[in-house]
Amino acid sequence: MSQSFVPDFASAPTAAAVASGVRRGELSARDVLDQYLDRIRMREGQVHAFNLVMEEAARARAAEVDQAVAAGGDPGPLAGVPVALKDLLCTHGVPTTCSSRILEGWAPPYDATVVTRLRAAGAVVVGKTNMDEFAMGSSTEHSAFGPTRNPHDVTRVPGGSSGGSAAAVAAGFATVSLGTDTGGSIRQPASLCGVVGAKPTYGMVSRYGLVAFASSLDQIGPFARNVADAALVLDVIGGHDEHDSTSLPGDGPQAASNLGRGVEGIRVGVISELEGALGIAPDVASRVREAAEALAAAGAKVEHVSVPSVRYGLSAYYMIAPAEASSNLARYDGVRYGLRVRGDDITDMYIATRSAGFGPEVKRRIMLGTYALSAGYYDAYYGKAQKVRTLIIRDFEAAYRSFDVLLSPTAPTTAFALGAKMSDPLTMYLNDVCTIPSNLAGHPAMSVPFGCGDDGLPVGAQVLAPALGEPVMFQVAEVLEASAPARGGES
Amino acid sequence: MSAIALAGWETVIGLEVHCELRTRTKLFCGCPNVFGEEPNTRVCPVCLGLPGSLPVLNRQAVDYAIRIGTALHCRVQPSIFHRKNYFYPDMPKDFQISQYDIPINAEGWLVLPSGKRIGIVRAHIEEDTGKTTHIGGGGRIHQAGYSLVDYNRAGVPLVEIVSAPDLRGAEEAREYVEELRAILVATGASDGKMEEGSLRVDCNVSVRVAGSAEFGTRCEIKNMNSLRSLGRAIAYEAARQVELVEAGEAVVQETRHWDEADGRTHSMRSKEEAFDYRYFPEPDLVTLAPDEAWVTGAREHLPVLPAERRARVAEAACVPVSTEAVATVVRLDLDGLVAAAVAAKADPGLALRRLANEVAGELDGRSGGDIEASAFVRLVHMEQGGELTPAQARTVLKTLVAQGGDPAVIAAGLGFEALATGALAAVVDQVIAANPREWERYTGGDDKLAGFFIGKVKAATGGNADLRAANDLLRQRRSG
Numbered sequence: 001m002s003q004s005f006v007p008d009f010a011s012a013p014t015a016a017a018v019a020s021g022v023r024r025g026e027l028s029a030r031d032v033l034d035q036y037l038d039r040i041r042m043r044e045g046q047v048h049a050f051n052l053v054m055e056e057a058a059r060a061r062a063a064e065v066d067q068a069v070a071a072g073g074d075p076g077p078l079a080g081v082p083v084a085l086k087d088l089l090c091t092h093g094v095p096t097t098c099s100s101r102i103l104e105g106w107a108p109p110y111d112a113t114v115v116t117r118l119r120a121a122g123a124v125v126v127g128k129t130n131m132d133e134f135a136m137g138s139s140t141e142h143s144a145f146g147p148t149r150n151p152h153d154v155t156r157v158p159g160g161s162s163g164g165s166a167a168a169v170a171a172g173f174a175t176v177s178l179g180t181d182t183g184g185s186i187r188q189p190a191s192l193c194g195v196v197g198a199k200p201t202y203g204m205v206s207r208y209g210l211v212a213f214a215s216s217l218d219q220i221g222p223f224a225r226n227v228a229d230a231a232l233v234l235d236v237i238g239g240h241d242e243h244d245s246t247s248l249p250g251d252g253p254q255a256a257s258n259l260g261r262g263v264e265g266i267r268v269g270v271i272s273e274l275e276g277a278l279g280i281a282p283d284v285a286s287r288v289r290e291a292a293e294a295l296a297a298a299g300a301k302v303e304h305v306s307v308p309s310v311r312y313g314l315s316a317y318y319m320i321a322p323a324e325a326s327s328n329l330a331r332y333d334g335v336r337y338g339l340r341v342r343g344d345d346i347t348d349m350y351i352a353t354r355s356a357g358f359g360p361e362v363k364r365r366i367m368l369g370t371y372a373l374s375a376g377y378y379d380a381y382y383g384k385a386q387k388v389r390t391l392i393i394r395d396f397e398a399a400y401r402s403f404d405v406l407l408s409p410t411a412p413t414t415a416f417a418l419g420a421k422m423s424d425p426l427t428m429y430l431n432d433v434c435t436i437p438s439n440l441a442g443h444p445a446m447s448v449p450f451g452c453g454d455d456g457l458p459v460g461a462q463v464l465a466p467a468l469g470e471p472v473m474f475q476v477a478e479v480l481e482a483s484a485p486a487r488g489g490e491s
Numbered sequence: 492m493s494a495i496a497l498a499g500w501e502t503v504i505g506l507e508v509h510c511e512l513r514t515r516t517k518l519f520c521g522c523p524n525v526f527g528e529e530p531n532t533r534v535c536p537v538c539l540g541l542p543g544s545l546p547v548l549n550r551q552a553v554d555y556a557i558r559i560g561t562a563l564h565c566r567v568q569p570s571i572f573h574r575k576n577y578f579y580p581d582m583p584k585d586f587q588i589s590q591y592d593i594p595i596n597a598e599g600w601l602v603l604p605s606g607k608r609i610g611i612v613r614a615h616i617e618e619d620t621g622k623t624t625h626i627g628g629g630g631r632i633h634q635a636g637y638s639l640v641d642y643n644r645a646g647v648p649l650v651e652i653v654s655a656p657d658l659r660g661a662e663e664a665r666e667y668v669e670e671l672r673a674i675l676v677a678t679g680a681s682d683g684k685m686e687e688g689s690l691r692v693d694c695n696v697s698v699r700v701a702g703s704a705e706f707g708t709r710c711e712i713k714n715m716n717s718l719r720s721l722g723r724a725i726a727y728e729a730a731r732q733v734e735l736v737e738a739g740e741a742v743v744q745e746t747r748h749w750d751e752a753d754g755r756t757h758s759m760r761s762k763e764e765a766f767d768y769r770y771f772p773e774p775d776l777v778t779l780a781p782d783e784a785w786v787t788g789a790r791e792h793l794p795v796l797p798a799e800r801r802a803r804v805a806e807a808a809c810v811p812v813s814t815e816a817v818a819t820v821v822r823l824d825l826d827g828l829v830a831a832a833v834a835a836k837a838d839p840g841l842a843l844r845r846l847a848n849e850v851a852g853e854l855d856g857r858s859g860g861d862i863e864a865s866a867f868v869r870l871v872h873m874e875q876g877g878e879l880t881p882a883q884a885r886t887v888l889k890t891l892v893a894q895g896g897d898p899a900v901i902a903a904g905l906g907f908e909a910l911a912t913g914a915l916a917a918v919v920d921q922v923i924a925a926n927p928r929e930w931e932r933y934t935g936g937d938d939k940l941a942g943f944f945i946g947k948v949k950a951a952t953g954g955n956a957d958l959r960a961a962n963d964l965l966r967q968r969r970s971g
């Protein structure tokens with residue numbers, strides 16, 4: 001196994017510890033930041049988690065936080081916590097590339113709602129992380145700026161599409177980070193990088209300022225080294241936002257509200273369809289079985305449950321997501337911002353710009369989606385996929401009549417080698433077979449590290465919950481985290 | 492191509508009218524909805540469609556849309572938004588947020604002044620595009636040297652009102668647009684300014700043998716920017732289609748562009764070349780489901796609409812509602828003066844005639860809201876009572892419209908002596924006494940002599956007598 005760049009998690013402070021230290025004036029945000037910047041300087045060359053490290057801005061921000069504390073103020077629950085942002089979250093005046101050439105030279109004139117909320121909570125943004133172009137991919141290899149590597153083994157992928165954000169946390173480049181999850185793009189890289197990653201209920205976190213891939217599926221969520229930090233970040237970024245019409249009313253995720261309660265009496269359903277079939281590796285299946293046993297040992301009632309339509313999730317997803325993407329990505333036409341390649345007339349300019357600006361996977365999905373929405377094909381493809389979506393929601397609802405949470409693997413395998421799946425899109429798509437159903441249903445789900453595969457690389461267990469089920473989801477995840485086998489294979 | 496060429500043919504027309512709503516802000520963002528500002532100064536991430544931006548629906552726009560739907564007798568229903576996808580530089584997102592199979596307003600109608608009912612298929616909400624100016628290449632995008640885009644209009648709220656193919660001929664189409672415009676203005680939703688583009692009309696035209704039940708193949712005509720060009724375009728297009736069909740050729744379903752300068756329509760794109768808009772539900776917006784109270788409130792707060800106003804005028808003046816004078820008076824906002832006449836027990840028929848003829852002529856198309864009702868009613872009373880002759884009343888009315896004032900003072904100023912009924916009777920008696928032989932023949936049954944006596948009265952009064960009143964007096968004396 002090649003060199004690992006994963007620092008010793010046990011000794012590094014959590015976001016909660018950093019914030020509480022900074023708020024009490026016991027820690028300086030600048031000193032905290034320096035440690036992270038040092039690690040970035042030493043290891044970023046091998047990992048390539050970032051499209052942009054915002055060293056200067058981060059230092060200025062950390063100084064502001066320290067000054068606020070010195071002046072007797074409270075910078076907030078993430079005071080001085082170094083945060084990395086997936087590079088499709090808009091940052092005012094700072095390039096936001098979506099790892100695409102087509103946005104070359106563009107810097108948003110506004111901040112995403114989540115960015116505003118992180119800053120208001122005292123966080124220090126250290127940089128913008130690499131990703132699969134426009135969040136289309138499961139390995140972060142589909143980036144115009146080159147792949148991110150898995151900090152556990154740089155010959156392997158970190159997963160994707162939020163691979164940069166997962167790797168940044170795993171490598172100790174940031175205490176926590178934000179990613180987006182359209183079909184598993186937070187949970188799968190979290191699983192492959194051995195960190196916690198959560199996708200909240202659709203509408204729980206504002207999408208304002210998230211550059212859209214598939215609007216009805218996209219959600220922003222946190223990466224963290226432990227469950228409590230993930231809950232802390234989610235509670236900061238979540239809650240109603242008037243700039244997003246699909247934003248839920250109410251009191252926000254309250255992800256931390258049930259922490260520490262244990263799982264006595266909690267009903268856990270292990271999804272039968274995702275136990276061993278659909279390309280799920282035996283070592284991964286074993287870890288999930290052990291996770292179920294661990295929950296049972298902690299007092300949960302664990303049983304198997306069938307959610308039959310999850311089998312069709314992948315197919316439905318690859319109609320709906322590309323369809324929405326084909327429309328969302330139409331605006332990158334060279335007229336207003338980003339790349340423009342000149343042509344003889346407007347049509348030529350469109351074609352030349354989009355041909356040069358988009359990578360092959362993005363083009364593939366735009367074509368797929370355009371076709372699925374075309375006159376005469378709509379009902380057979382997009383319309384049918386929406387019906388499958390309804391079926392999945394119905395099956396989940398049935399399961400949640402008997403269970404509080406469901407359990408499955410997050411990804412079918414541990415981190416695979418760079419290049420291993422690039423030539424076969426279908427194999428790559430299968431990475432998301434366990435995660436996609438939650439996006440289609442709009443339900444929350446999260447990945448928690450639970451031991452290692454036969455190759456010594458991290459395995460994630462996925463906890464799924466019904467809509468608005470963040471409190472019980474984090475409650476169960478916390479118990480899994482505590483009962484996870486000691487990490488092997490780390491240096 | 493003359494109208495004679497169309498004998499035996501019927502022109503079938505359906506109109507799509509885009510109406511800009513008079514909201515303070517745009518449909519999905521807080522940018523001001525204003526006309527005529529510096530290019531690209533009324534824009535934000537949302538109406539520029541910048542990456543990451545999201546639409547939030549404007550409540551006032553929905554309110555206006557409901558008012559329009561209610562005024563057009565539509566079913567106001569829970570609706571959803573769709574994306575209409577096509578590439579064009581005036582569309583920041585390269586899709587337009589519109590409504591598709593489930594519009595907010597469906598299946599209504601309006602009544603033309605002629606009394607004909609025209610079906611409304613739908614009246615849905617959508618966003619406007621920006622404006623492109625193509626420099627060089629005859630103003631067409633593909634030949635242009637370069638193009639300028641102004642996104643100030645991008646995201647301005649529109650309601651698109653689609654009529655059933657119930658209109659027959661250019662004149663009726665114009666009447667429909669005028670009626671619809673009056674309704675839109677009445678609801679407060681629109682300023683109705685065609686010249687500023689706040690009302691834009693596309694039309695579908697087909698022809699068929701008169702009396703046929705089948706529709707012909709239609710063409711959609713775009714780019715008419717006035718009622719006049721709408722009429723011209725329809726007349727041209729109908730004649731073109733008739734000529735084709737009479738020559739044994741088929742009309743091709745296509746979109747055609749009206750050229751104001753050469754007075755013709757030109758093919759833009761055929762059915763085969765038509766865009767596949769790939770409509771699908773807009774995932775960034777939720778179902779629009781106005782509650783019962785909202786819709787009921789809109790219905791209750793609707794102002795009196797033109798059709799109802801015409802009915803009231805017709806009833807007051809005891810004329811059929813389809814009388815042209817009735818439509819004229821309502822169109823020029825003069826129906827309040829008819830009502831004032833009724834309230835003051837002045838002759839509403841006379842009031843209607845004076846308004847539809849003299850006042851309308853004097854206003855020359857302008858709206859007449861600032862004529863003082865009491866002055867107008869007094870004038871009607873003066874004419875009715877014989878204080879002014881019809882000719883004098885017309886003259887006074889012109890001054891009244893132009894300058895306002897008291898009709899009695901205007902009449903005096905013009906030297907129109909108020910000839911009271913008593914004074915007139917004295918003149919009549921004098922004339923009778925001075926012409927005893929003629930009077931004898933008249934009382935003996937020679938009616939022709941009435942004209943002789945009226946002429947004498949007219950001469951004796953210097954033309955200031957109400958000759959109808961004089962005639963009445965003559966007849967009274969004869970029978971008395």
